[in-house]
Amino acid sequence: MSANGEQHGSRYHHGNLREALIANAIKLIEAEGVAALSLRRIARDTGVSQAAPYSHFPSKKDLITAVCIEGTKWFGESMRRSAEDRHGVDYLAGLAIGHINFALAHPALFHLMSTRDVSEAADATGKVPEIFDEGYQMMVAALVRTPLPHFGIEQQQLNIPLAWSQVYGLSNLLIEGRITPQTYGFSDLEAFVVAVIDRFLQNSLQPLSDSK
Amino acid sequence: MSANGEQHGSRYHHGNLREALIANAIKLIEAEGVAALSLRRIARDTGVSQAAPYSHFPSKKDLITAVCIEGTKWFGESMRRSAEDRHGVDYLAGLAIGHINFALAHPALFHLMSTRDVSEAADATGKVPEIFDEGYQMMVAALVRTPLPHFGIEQQQLNIPLAWSQVYGLSNLLIEGRITPQTYGFSDLEAFVVAVIDRFLQNSLQPLSDSK
DNA sequence: ACCTGAACACCGTTCAAGT
DNA sequence: ACCTGAACACCGTTCAAGT
Numbered sequence: 236m237s238a239n240g241e242q243h244g245s246r247y248h249h250g251n252l253r254e255a256l257i258a259n260a261i262k263l264i265e266a267e268g269v270a271a272l273s274l275r276r277i278a279r280d281t282g283v284s285q286a287a288p289y290s291h292f293p294s295k296k297d298l299i300t301a302v303c304i305e306g307t308k309w310f311g312e313s314m315r316r317s318a319e320d321r322h323g324v325d326y327l328a329g330l331a332i333g334h335i336n337f338a339l340a341h342p343a344l345f346h347l348m349s350t351r352d353v354s355e356a357a358d359a360t361g362k363v364p365e366i367f368d369e370g371y372q373m374m375v376a377a378l379v380r381t382p383l384p385h386f387g388i389e390q391q392q393l394n395i396p397l398a399w400s401q402v403y404g405l406s407n408l409l410i411e412g413r414i415t416p417q418t419y420g421f422s423d424l425e426a427f428v429v430a431v432i433d434r435f436l437q438n439s440l441q442p443l444s445d446s447k
Numbered sequence: 448m449s450a451n452g453e454q455h456g457s458r459y460h461h462g463n464l465r466e467a468l469i470a471n472a473i474k475l476i477e478a479e480g481v482a483a484l485s486l487r488r489i490a491r492d493t494g495v496s497q498a499a500p501y502s503h504f505p506s507k508k509d510l511i512t513a514v515c516i517e518g519t520k521w522f523g524e525s526m527r528r529s530a531e532d533r534h535g536v537d538y539l540a541g542l543a544i545g546h547i548n549f550a551l552a553h554p555a556l557f558h559l560m561s562t563r564d565v566s567e568a569a570d571a572t573g574k575v576p577e578i579f580d581e582g583y584q585m586m587v588a589a590l591v592r593t594p595l596p597h598f599g600i601e602q603q604q605l606n607i608p609l610a611w612s613q614v615y616g617l618s619n620l621l622i623e624g625r626i627t628p629q630t631y632g633f634s635d636l637e638a639f640v641v642a643v644i645d646r647f648l649q650n651s652l653q654p655l656s657d658s659k
Numbered sequence: 660a661c662c663t664g665a666a667c668a669c670c671g672t673t674c675a676a677g678t
Numbered sequence: 679a680c681c682t683g684a685a686c687a688c689c690g691t692t693c694a695a696g697t
Contacts, residue, residue, distance in 0.1 A: 252680085273670060284682050286673080291680090295671065350562060350623070371625075393646050396617065396626045400643075404616020405608065411562070413583075414608045431612075434605050438650040464661085485689065496663050498692080503661090507690065 253291040253301075255281050260302050264343045274298065299347065306344045311369055313337035318373075323381055324436055330374050331402045331432045332425075338406035339424070345410065349403070371399055394439055401435055465503040465513075467493050472514050476555045486510065511559065518556045523581055525549035530585075535593055536648055542586050543614045543644045544637075550618035551636070557622065561615070583611055606651055613647055 259280045264272055274295045275285045292298045317333025318326050338345040375395050405428070408414040416427035471492045476484055486507045487497045504510045529545025530538050550557040587607050617640070620626040628639035 250680095274672090275670065285671090286683080287681055289672075289681095346562065349619075350558065390646075392631050393643060396620070396631060396643055397613070397646060397650075399626065400616030400620050401609070401613050402616070403620060404612030404614070407561075407619070408608070408612050408615060414611065419604050419608060431605060431608055434602075434609060438609075462661090486691090487689065497690090498664080499662055501662095501691075 252281070252283065252287065256288055256291065256298060257301050257305055260298060261305065261344060264302070264347060265341065268343050269347055272299070302344070303348045306341070306348045307369060309341070310334075310337050310345070310348070311373070313340075314373055318377075324440070327374070327377050327381060327398070328429070328432050328436060330377060331398075331435075332428060334374075334402050335406050335409065335428050338410055342410040345406065349407075374398060374402070397439070398435070402432075405431060464493070464495065464499065468500055468503065468510060469513050469517055472510060473517065473556060476514070476559060477553065480555050481559055484511070514556070515560045518553070518560045519581060521553065522546075522549050522557070522560065523585070525552075526585055530589075536652070539586070539589050539593060539610070540641070540644050540648060542589060543610075543647075544640060546586075546614050547618050547621065547640050550622055554622045557618065561619075586610060586614075609651070610647070614644075617643060 256277055260272065260277050263277060263280065274288055277298070278285050278288055281287075288298060292301070313336055314330045314333035317336060318329030321329040378394050378398055379391070405414070409424075409428075416422070416424050419427065421427035421430065468489055472484065472489050475489060475492065486500055489510070490497050490500055493499075500510060504513070525548055526542050526545035529548060530541030533541040590606050590610055591603070617626070621636075621640075628634070628636050631639065633639035633642065
């Protein structure tokens with residue numbers, strides 16, 4: 236309940252306190268939500284005094300920033316893993332599914348990473364969005380290089396915010412439980428996600444009609 | 448800095464403390480963000496003691512819930528106002544624009560309403576999502592009754608989560624500053640939003656190709 | 660019924676002091 | 679350099695007491 240067991244009696248005079256704090260912060264977030272995140276609590280869980288974290292982070296914001304940075308790595312990996320060995324439109328679908336998988340597997344962490352008020356609050360360096368967007372850059376790159384027939388350049392441009400907000404929005408609404416697959420006749424979450432993404436891509440692949 | 452001026456010396460022994468607290472809570476959120484939201488601060492701003500709010504709300508969560516409920520009214524009105532006098536697809540676009548307009552006009556409030564960790568944290572009654580979704584029900588109703596040629600029923604069904612997460616995601620990414628209209632060659636935010644929504648609707652209106 | 664003031668257990672942060 | 683313990687100004691919440 237209080238110790239984490241993996242230390243052999245020493246008291247972090249080794250330089251691993253920083254990593255231990257980040258790990259325990261993530262553990263706490265995933266177990267009890269962002270609201271439960273307190274520096275004192277993390278210090279307690281890590282077995283150090285309340286003031287110890289200040290030897291490694293100037294403020295709570297900076298610890299959270301570090302947590303976000305760690306999270307973005309997992310996020311990017313999830314997208315990459317899900318998209319590898321795929322090509323063209325399938326690659327795009329893979330990225331989207333990797334995105335949503337991460338969000339569903341780490342809802343609190345995803346939320347922390349993706350919302351401002353927590354991380355505006357949180358982002359001391361101001362670089363979290365930039366880092367977070369790395370994942371999206373993969374999507375952007377794929378969108379740009381994937382040949383969408385019948386699209387002009389400037390039309391294709393608009394697909395970027397479209398795809399981005401689509402995936403981002405779906406992730407959040409699924410996490411929040413506002414959209415449930417059952418409502419739309421899907422018993423399986425994965426199948427629902429695939430269907431929605433497929434539909435999005437099919438829609439986007441159509442040539443634009445000249446009116447009507 | 449401390450008083451709000453609209454009271455005539457009396458000390459809220461009238462039954463308007465509840466409304467004053469909600470109003471000042473919203474004022475505080477919009478001025479300093481959700482992070483600054485504290486019961487004691489609101490009480491101070493309203494000119495009452497720290498314990499006074501507990502005569503009207505069992506806990507901080509309940510005050511926030513009341514704030515969310517108030518917010519959903521504005522949200523619904525914004526969508527309705529923006530869509531009135533429009534028909535068919537234009538009506539849908541109006542709803543979407545009303546949604547995004549509200550999010551941009553009241554970012555902190557929108558964020559409070561739409562994110563769980565704050566309002567899971569916040570929603571004592573558990574009914575906030577339900578109420579919040581009222582706005583989306585308009586969208587759903589419109590999507591269902593708007594004739595989209597070439598779509599079967601079950602195909603049309605999928606447009607609901609698609610449109611919903613599209614608008615929701617775009618709202619959030621615009622608020623967070625992650626998507627900027629300038630990136631896509633728009634100097635005007637409104638024009639950008641209209642273009643994206645139009646594109647979404649045009650995409651969705653296409654008949655599905657039978658493969659390829 | 661509605662509000663106040665003092666109290667309790669928390670929190671982020673600072674700072675002198677220890678090793 | 680890294681950590682502790684005590685302190686400060688906050689916070690949510692409770693509770694006896696006032697009107």
